[in-house]
Amino acid sequence: MNKLFFKIFTLTIGFSFLYFPILTLIAYSFNDNKRVMVWKGFSFRWYKELFQNEQILEAFYTSLKIASLSATFATIMGVMIGFSLTRISKIPARPFFIFLSSSPLVMPEIILGLSLLLFFISSNHIIGFPSSKGQLTVLISHITFSVAFVAVIIQSRLSSYDKNIEEAAQDLGTIPNMIFWKVTAPVILPAILSGWLLAFTLSLDDLVVASFTTGPGANTLPIVVFSKVRLGLSPEVNALSAIIMLIVILAAISIYLINRSNIKK
């Protein structure tokens, strides 16, 4: 009995720690007062103001656009890396390629952002491209740091499944390109999806690299939110947090339900 008590105690404290700040933020998003922490009454006032805030809406749209493009390109290249590292036995200088593909994982984002910004500035001086900093430069930067994460996911999936299936297909006379599309791709599809989702979240969440590489007309959501809360509190941001939490919780519950029905089948 003592053991069970300790278990429930630990889990309660742990999950309260994880959820208390988020739930408080959601509760205060309904507070009808410009001073965030002084309760005046229940209202949807800040939600109304949030949906009238052009700057936030535009930034949200920009973020979604960059994140989905970045996730798509990063996934394509991540699959290429994962495939070349696990499937091509004669790739020359293999450790070198492993080093190439995994070093972005250990680079602090502040150094990544700084180096990319300086790179874009000098390449603009030398060859005139990119003509200005903006959505394109943010997109390139996001692809660059996401590729390595996707590659890790794909690689672990590819190395853990039985290569004999591919060899069997080859023995049966399937041409290599067909092997990839008909055999390998369906098997690693879950890894491709989770790689895409991870790259999408990484891009959506990034503040530091985007702050360095952004330009006029390319403010992403984290940049706008950060400028609002850097020095003080903002009731609109409380409302935004509540909406984002709601989306995440709904997504998590639907994934849970899908998983459960799959298991039952």
Add this chain to the structure above:
Amino acid sequence: MIKNLKKQNVWFVFTPYLWLVLFFFVPLALIFKISISVSEWGMPPYRDLFSFSENGLKINSTLGNYLFIFSDPFYIRSYLNSLSLAFTSTVLCLLIGYPIAFYVAKSKPSIRNILLIMLIIPFWSSFLLRVYAWKVLLQGSGIINSILIHIGLISEPISMLHNHYAVILGVVYTYLPFMILPLYGYLVKFDLNLIDASNDLGAKPLNTFVKVILPLSLPGIVAGSMLVFIPVVGEYIIPEMLGGSDKLYFGKIIWDEFFVNRDWPIASALAMSGIVILVFPIIIFQLMYAKYNFKNE
């Protein structure tokens, strides 16, 4: 398995590496170049490394930026602060996260899946907003102060923001899921019968933990610690939002040198030194750890 690199496969194999060389390694080489350049007023604010004059090629390189950084305790202290922040918060995340991951992994499957979803939700939700939540909580008029006053522990609101304890709290809070999830991944595969076997053979609970459970979850501990330590070393957002001037961290110093002082060579030299001081030890550790695992297998 593709045995030979066919011509049409060459682009397939090398495109992503070309991308990484162009947008990751060339930019790093560039900050190295700027870090040994001389500062100058103008745009860009540094002198070209090579210049041609009547006397031929002249190289304007200097180690002055590095000498400047390492002669000023201000910068050295910021590296040490970042290292100690990363170390402290990794240890705290491990101490808090391990029991949570353990009990979640050892729950009944039906409860376990719900708890797992509850662990993933904070992991998915916005990083910036979770830091902001603590800024709201720790305000002078915030809810924690109100509770403390209400129960009579303090009589006036105390200032809990803008110091390095708030930074540690923020880091532990935001990075805790990064520690718990890999730990959970290893603990859930763990066979409960091993614990029973160890108990039946007369081991005390502590012994079972140290000799059986801990070694088997070591890969999870290493993976989780890496996921916390590496990003926290360069963390900028949390010290900026919750921290004060009592301790300055490396990420914020680079940011300020670049955006506030506009001193590109010093910012680049700080970044290069940062790679040597903060990133190389991580790479060496990973290589050693990989070797150690290889030997044990």
